Amino acid sequence: xxxxxxxxxxLVAALAQLGSTDxxxxxxxxxxDLWCGEELCAWKVERGAVMRVASWNKGDYAVELVGSDVAxxxxxxxxxxxxxxxxxxxxxxxxxxxxxVLNVDVEGDGTVEMSERLxxxxxxxxxxxxxxxxxxxxVRFEIAKRGLGEAVVANIxxxxxxxxxxxxxxxxxxxxxxxxxxCFANAECASGACMESPLPQPENxxxxxTCVGCDHTVASSCGAQVCGLADAxxxxxxxxxxxxxxxxxxxxxxxxADAECATNICxxxxxxxxxxxxxxxxxxxxxxxxxxxxxxxxxxxxxxxVCGGGQHLVASGAPCASNDDCVSGLCNGTVRSQCAGDxxxxxxxxECTFDGLQNRACNTVGIQGGTCQ
Amino acid sequence: MRKLLVALACLVGTAHADDAIATYAIVVGSNVGGAGQTxxxxxxxxxxxxxxxxxxxxxxxxxxxxxxxxxTPEQLRARINAVxxxxxxxxAAGRHSRVFFYYSGHARASALDLGSDQLALAELRxxxxxxxxxxxxxxxxxxxxxxxSRIKGAQPAxxxxxxxxxxxxxxxxxxxxxxSGSELSQESEQLRSSYFTHHLLIGxxxxxxxxxxxxxxxxxxxxxxxxxxxxxxxxxxxxxxxVSLEVDLKGHGEVPxxxxxxxxxxxxxPANLEGKTxxxxxxxxxxxxxxxxxKGAAVRIAVAPGEYRVLVRRGTTLSxxxxxxxxxxxxxxxxxxxxxxxxxxxxxxxxxxxxxxxxFAGNERHDDYTDNLYAFGYRNYFSEPxxxxxxxxxxxxxxxxxxxxxxxxxxxxTWKKEITGGGDLSQEFDWSQWRLAFVGxxxxxxxxxxxxxxxxxxGQLMAGLGIGTTSLRNAEGMTFRDTHVGPAFGGGxxxxxxxxRGIGASLGYSYDYAPVIKDLIGNTHAGGGHRFGLxxxxxx
Numbered sequence: 001x002x003x004x005x006x007x008x009x010x011l012v013a014a015l016a017q018l019g020s021t022d023x024x025x026x027x028x029x030x031x032x033d034l035w036c037g038e039e040l041c042a043w044k045v046e047r048g049a050v051m052r053v054a055s056w057n058k059g060d061y062a063v064e065l066v067g068s069d070v071a072x073x074x075x076x077x078x079x080x081x082x083x084x085x086x087x088x089x090x091x092x093x094x095x096x097x098x099x100x101v102l103n104v105d106v107e108g109d110g111t112v113e114m115s116e117r118l119x120x121x122x123x124x125x126x127x128x129x130x131x132x133x134x135x136x137x138x139v140r141f142e143i144a145k146r147g148l149g150e151a152v153v154a155n156i157x158x159x160x161x162x163x164x165x166x167x168x169x170x171x172x173x174x175x176x177x178x179x180x181x182x183c184f185a186n187a188e189c190a191s192g193a194c195m196e197s198p199l200p201q202p203e204n205x206x207x208x209x210t211c212v213g214c215d216h217t218v219a220s221s222c223g224a225q226v227c228g229l230a231d232a233x234x235x236x237x238x239x240x241x242x243x244x245x246x247x248x249x250x251x252x253x254x255x256x257a258d259a260e261c262a263t264n265i266c267x268x269x270x271x272x273x274x275x276x277x278x279x280x281x282x283x284x285x286x287x288x289x290x291x292x293x294x295x296x297x298x299x300x301x302x303x304x305x306v307c308g309g310g311q312h313l314v315a316s317g318a319p320c321a322s323n324d325d326c327v328s329g330l331c332n333g334t335v336r337s338q339c340a341g342d343x344x345x346x347x348x349x350x351e352c353t354f355d356g357l358q359n360r361a362c363n364t365v366g367i368q369g370g371t372c373q
Numbered sequence: 374m375r376k377l378l379v380a381l382a383c384l385v386g387t388a389h390a391d392d393a394i395a396t397y398a399i400v401v402g403s404n405v406g407g408a409g410q411t412x413x414x415x416x417x418x419x420x421x422x423x424x425x426x427x428x429x430x431x432x433x434x435x436x437x438x439x440x441x442x443x444x445t446p447e448q449l450r451a452r453i454n455a456v457x458x459x460x461x462x463x464x465a466a467g468r469h470s471r472v473f474f475y476y477s478g479h480a481r482a483s484a485l486d487l488g489s490d491q492l493a494l495a496e497l498r499x500x501x502x503x504x505x506x507x508x509x510x511x512x513x514x515x516x517x518x519x520x521x522s523r524i525k526g527a528q529p530a531x532x533x534x535x536x537x538x539x540x541x542x543x544x545x546x547x548x549x550x551x552x553s554g555s556e557l558s559q560e561s562e563q564l565r566s567s568y569f570t571h572h573l574l575i576g577x578x579x580x581x582x583x584x585x586x587x588x589x590x591x592x593x594x595x596x597x598x599x600x601x602x603x604x605x606x607x608x609x610x611x612x613x614x615x616v617s618l619e620v621d622l623k624g625h626g627e628v629p630x631x632x633x634x635x636x637x638x639x640x641x642x643p644a645n646l647e648g649k650t651x652x653x654x655x656x657x658x659x660x661x662x663x664x665x666x667x668k669g670a671a672v673r674i675a676v677a678p679g680e681y682r683v684l685v686r687r688g689t690t691l692s693x694x695x696x697x698x699x700x701x702x703x704x705x706x707x708x709x710x711x712x713x714x715x716x717x718x719x720x721x722x723x724x725x726x727x728x729x730x731x732x733f734a735g736n737e738r739h740d741d742y743t744d745n746l747y748a749f750g751y752r753n754y755f756s757e758p759x760x761x762x763x764x765x766x767x768x769x770x771x772x773x774x775x776x777x778x779x780x781x782x783x784x785x786x787t788w789k790k791e792i793t794g795g796g797d798l799s800q801e802f803d804w805s806q807w808r809l810a811f812v813g814x815x816x817x818x819x820x821x822x823x824x825x826x827x828x829x830x831x832g833q834l835m836a837g838l839g840i841g842t843t844s845l846r847n848a849e850g851m852t853f854r855d856t857h858v859g860p861a862f863g864g865g866x867x868x869x870x871x872x873x874r875g876i877g878a879s880l881g882y883s884y885d886y887a888p889v890i891k892d893l894i895g896n897t898h899a900g901g902g903h904r905f906g907l908x909x910x911x912x913x
Contacts, residue, residue, distance in 0.1 A: 028794025031750050033848040042794060056745055056892040059845040059853030060800065091748050093894075123894045125748045155749050157793075 026076040026086065026158040027141060032063040044353050046071040046142070055091075055154040056123070062093075062154035065100070071144035075108045075353075077236050078160065079182075080135030085166035088128040088141075091155040096120040098149030106132060106174040107181075108140035108234060113172040123154070131166035133173040135188065137181055138236035177211045179230070179240035184209065198256050198271035199229075199239055200300050213242035216256055216271070228260035232343035235360075239343055249275045250369030252293070252304045252321040252336060254343070262369070263319070267305045274304035274366075277319050288313060294322030294366055304366060314372045326372030333370025337362050394507070395463045395470040397456045398431075398438040400424040403478035405443055407486035415560050416477040417442045419514065419570040423475050426574055430631040430675055431473070446485075446492040453500050460505045469507040473630075477570060480515035502546055508628065510591065514551040514570045547591055547628060548619040549573075551602070559606055559614060564660050569616060572601035575662040579633035579673045587634025590627045591618075601664065636675030638699035640683060644671045646702060648687040655680040671701075683707075690873070710873070724875055724912035725769045727777075733883070733906030734760040737785050742890065742898035751788035751802060759785045759902065761805075767814060775814045779835060782807050783885075783900065792848050803844045806887060806900040808861045810837025816869070827871045831879075835863045839887035841900060859889035863901065869910065879908040 029042035035052055039045070040063060048070030055062035063072070078086075094100050104114040116128050132139070141158060145151045176190035177183055182201070183194035189211030197210040214227035221227050222243035230240040239254070246259045253275050255266040261275030265283075277283075278290035284307030291309035304321040308314045312327055320331035338345060339352035340361040346352055352360035402420025404413040424440040427433040441452055453474075460470040479486035484493045501511055551569035564571045573594060575581075581597030582589050599616040606614040633639070642650055645668060652662040652674060661681065662674050676699065683694040683702050694707035737743070737759045763781020770776055784805045792798040814833035819825040839861030845853045867881025885901030892898075 025793040030793045031790060031800075033790075033792055033800060034795060034798070035849070054893060056749060056894045056896070057802070057843075057845050057853060058855075058893070059847040059851060060749065061847070089748075123745070157750065 026078040026082075026139065026160065027074060027156060028076075030157040031155045032061055032153065035061065040072065042353075043072045043074050046073050046144075048145075053152055055152070060154075062152045065098075065143070065145040065151045065153070067145075068148050069144075069146055071142055073140055073142040075138055075140045075234075075236070076158065078139055078158075079137045079236065080132070083160035083163060084132050084134045084171065085161050085163045085169075086130055086132065086139070087159050087161045087165070088130070089155070089157045089159075090118065090126045090128075090153065091123055092118060092121060092126070093123050093150065093152045093154070094118050094120050095149035095151065097147055098151040099146045100151045101144050102128065103140075103142040103144060104130065104172065105140035105142065106136050106138075106172050107178075108138050108236070109174065109178070111174065112142070113174060118151075129161070129165060129169065131163075131169040131171035133171045135177070135182060135184070136174055138234065178237070179211050179213045179242050180233070180237035181211045182209060182238070183211050195241075197238055198241065200272070201238055210238045210241070213240065216241055226257055226259040228257050229254050231345060232338070235339070235342040235344065250334070251275050251277065251306070251319055252333075252366035252368045252370075254301060267302050269300065269302040272300060273302040274321075276305040276321075278305055278307050283307070293320065293325050316372050318372050320370045320372045321366045321368075322370075323367070328373045330373040331367045331370040332373050333367040335364055336366050336368045337364045339363075395459070395468050396431075396433050396437060396473070397459060397470060397506075398424065398427050398433050398473040398475070399452055399456060400427070400438060400440045401444060401449060401474075401476045401478070402441075403443050403476075403485075403487055405488040406479045407481075407489060407491065410479050410486060413478065413560060414562075415566050416479075416514075419477045419566055420475065422566070422574060423477075423512075423570065425677075426577055426631065427473060429677060430577060430633055430636055432632055432635070433473070444487060446487055446490050449487065449492060450500070453504075457504055464505055470505075471508040471510075472501075472504055472506040473510050473512070474501055475512045475514070477514040477567065480513070485515070509546045510628070510630070511546070511548040512550075512573070513548070514567050514573075516552060546619075546621045549591065549595055549598070550617045550619075552614045552616070561605070564663065566660070568605045568614060569598060569602050571660070571663065572605065573598045575601070575664055575674070577631040577633075578636075578662060578675045579639070580662060580664050582633060582673070585670070585673070587632060588627075588629045589631045589633060590629050592627070594630050604665070631675075633673060633675035636677075638676050638678045639673045640676055640681060640696055640699055641701040642666045642672040642674070643701055643703075644669060646685065646704065648685045650686075651684040652676070653682045653684070655682050727765075727767045727769075727775070727910055727912045729765040729767070729879060729908040729910045731763050731765065731781070731879070731881075731906045731908035732760070733763070733783075733881075733904045734758045735904035736902050738886075738899055738902040740896075740899055742892060742896040743788075745892065745894070745896050746788050746802065749790070751790045751800075753786040753788045757786035759783050759904075763808070765812060765908075767812065773815050773817060775812075775816065777812050777814075779808065779810050779812050779837075785900065795848065798848045800845065800847045803846075804890060805842050806861075806889060807840040807842075808837060808863075808885075808887065809840075810835040810861055810863070827873075829869045829871075830867070831869060831881075832866050833864065833883075835861075837861050839889040839900065841887075841890035841898075843890060857890045859887060859897075861885070861887035861889070861900075863887075865904075867906075867908075871912075875912040877910040877912065879906075879910055881906045881908065 034041040048067045051064045051066050052061050053064045100118040102116045103112045106113045114130055177188045178190055183189050186192050186194045191211055191213045193212050194209050195212050196208050198216055214221040216227040225243040226246045228244040230242045232239045244260060247262050249255055249260045250262055255261050255273055255275050256271050258264050258266045263275055263277050265276050265279060266273045267276035267279050281289045284290050288308040290305050290307055292303040293306045293309040306321055306325050310324045314320050314325045315327055320326050323329050323331045325331055340363050346362035349359040349362045352362050400420045400423050402417035404416045406412050420440055424438045427438050428435045439452055463470045484491040501509055560567045576594045576597035577589050581593040583593055595618045602614050602616050646666050647668040650664055650666045654661050656679055661676055666672055681696040683696055685692040690709050692704050692707040692709045694702050735758055761781055761783035763779055765779040767775040767777035782805055788802040790800040812833055812835045814831050816829050816831040818829040839859050841857040843855045863883055863885040865881050865883030867879050869877055869879045871877040883904045886899050887901050888897050888899040890898040
């Protein structure tokens with residue numbers, strides 16, 4: 001009987017924490033325990049330097065903010081479906097000559113909605129509770145220090161709690177929802193349009209509707225422009241659907257409409273595809289077949305296709321999307337790399353920090369606007 | 374000088390064997406002491422028991438056994454004179470006579486103390502020795518009663534080298550004294566009798582009948598009383614008491630004092646029985662016999678018809694045998710039980726040492742240290758208890774007080790910190806605490822005898838040294854160990870059960886407090902809390 005009760009309590013507790021958080025914790029490595037060399041694995045140092053030091057035990061690390069202008073940050077994937085009330089706890093040793101603040105940036109757009117100065121403390125737990133306007137996508141936490149006083153942070157936790165605990169608090173409002181945010185009604189969106197997205201949604205989204213700048217199902221919704229895809233900008237947002245310049249996207253770029261592409265061909269699976277030179281063999285000359293370019297799979301986005309793609313059959317000077325397309329084995333163009341999972345443009349994996357201790361991979365997805373050498 | 378058992382003269386007779394010999398006994402008991410003397414408790418009862426035995430087993434007619442309690446010197450002289458008159462009358466009728474004189478009471482080296490009056494030993498000796506009887510036996514149970522012989526210049530028999538068959542005669546005088554001329558004679562609260570008279574009576578009931586001829590001679594009675602009295606008094610605070618014998622007899626016949634074979638009821642201790650044996654009259658709740666029965670020969674103890682309880686102690690086992698109308702003791706039919714610890718006559722303890730091996734568990738105290746662990750993200754799920762083992766050694770110094778030491782280890786609950794977003798990565802904090810402490814325990818048994826004597830309750834306090842160890846394995850797989858030292862205190866209550874043969878068990882509660890383990894930011898954990906334990910114990 002006792003074990004049944006115990007198991008039930010665990011089950012209820014586990015169900016209550018379902019969502020984008022880890023057992024209710026919105027912050028990864030809340031104890032600064034994971035160090036990749038002398039760098040924090042799950043935190044991004046915005047400016048200044050940090051150092052690993054001992055906290056209550058030699059083996060339990062804390063992070064010291066070194067210097068007079070230091071800031072570390074982390075973007076949490078928590079969103080409106082997880083809850084609207086959050087409690088932030090922190091254990092730190094802050095000298096009175098150090099000016100340390102906790103900044104809360106809802107949706108990580110660079111606008112700090114709340115800034116709390118951490119009082120001088122000697123390892124005393126500090127707690128802040130704040131409410132959030134729903135819906136929202138992600139919260140960026142930033143701890144910044146100014147001044148030369150010592151500031152060591154040992155534990156920082158942000159947890160979604162019952163909304164009743166935030167009764168009476170003015171919720172932090174990131175403002176109208178930008179394109180790519182999930183939504184329930186048109187009024188939530190800055191664009192005034194909340195539609196079912198043609199794209200797969202981020203893992204943290206629980207609805208299929210997003211704020212859009214145009215209706216991709218209506219050809220004239222953008223006038224002289226075309227309703228297409230903007231660049232991905234956040235792991236917690238969907239790729240925005242907006243009015244973009246026509247025929248501006250090079251071979252290999254993401255698209256949802258033919259008119260976006262310089263080739264005027266968007267090879268799609270469903271609505272999500274890549275600018276291509278063909279979609280069928282009949283569009284190719286000289287007996288070539290219309291084949292996927294390169295070997296990097298872009299699921300769920302369709303791969304770009306070229307005549308003779310991936311077969312080393314494309315002649316010099318002809319369009320290509322990968323080296324494997326060309327007879328010469330060399331496709332000259334702009335190498336395109338994206339963060340795995342969210343499509344953010346990247347050069348290195350350091351730009352793909354999010355949701356986990358290891359950065360997301362920065363994958364080369366093709367060569368845009370290339371021609372075979 | 375506390376107690377003097379002075380003289381007794383008796384004529385021992387083969388009464389039923391020779392009608393031509395008349396037998397007379399004067400049996401005197403006096404509890405009241407003289408100036409500076411504490412009253413005795415059992416002298417008059419001893420006199421009554423001697424008189425009863427003479428009638429029961431000595432062959433004396435009841436009307437010829439004169440039991441005199443608390444007499445004045447004048448009354449005692451009158452009783453001796455009365456017997457002298459009867460003896461003279463017998464002589465005139467052509468009959469010989471024998472006299473048995475017994476005295477239990479206070480005495481000094483020169484006189485019997487009969488209350489506030491005294492009767493000089495020299496006068497008593499003269500009066501008894503001048504009786505015209507053929508044989509006079511004097512038994513004195515009093516302090517310095519051996520002085521009765523020194524008056525004459527005779528020395529008490531030193532040991533068992535005395536050979537009665539060669540030196541005793543059927544006529545003359547024999548004096549059996551409970552102690553030497555310089556020793557004190559003692560009573561026993563446990564026996565409710567004097568040591569000497571108690572063992573003399575047991576011997577006369579058959580325990581001293583070495584040759585098993587159904588007759589106890591003065592030689593057999595002396596040897597038995599000497600041995601048993603010395604053994605029984607050797608461990609008392611007063612010290613050993615040596616029974617002495619003076620003889621001035623003629624002839625080579627034996628001098629019988631009792632005829633156990635004449636009794637209608639016997640309790641027989643079989644040849645294979647070995648152990649300290651006690652026979653109790655259930656009706657009067659008095660000890661009829663107490664002896665150490667050695668293996669090899671059976672012993673028959675004559676008793677009056679009635680119900681008896683025979684207690685046989687062998688090692689740590691006590692057998693209780695109920696005997697309704699005599700018979701042979703069969704231990705297989707007796708109830709046996711373990712002997713509980715208790716005080717011996719000499720003041721020591723049976724099984725004074727006890728070793729305990731305990732397992733215990735309980736909640737760990739929450740304080741600033743554990744609050745800090747919690748704040749740093751550590752959790753000990755499901756209220757995992759602290760648990761441990763300890764060994765405790767105690768030595769009893771008073772019946773209720775034992776002192777000793779304890780060594781033990783307590784393993785405290787593991788605190789675990791999951792690394793959020795780190796998959797299976799976690800940090801674990803293990804800690805334990807050792808304790809070396811002095812222990813003082815007060816213990817109270819629920820009963821002195823019977824079932825309750827197996828149970829005791831105790832309370833204890835301890836103070837000593839605590840040694841704490843901590844081990845933190847962090848998310849990188851590195852382990853950091855620390856050792857801390859500090860004071861340790863504790864107190865507890867418990868119930869102990871004795872299963873016999875020194876083996877037992879305890880169920881206890883304790884509350885421990887050991888502020889030992891410290892962290893780097895100024896918090897100290899006072900290890901301990903409420904503990905419940907189960908122990909196995911061994912006493913020796």
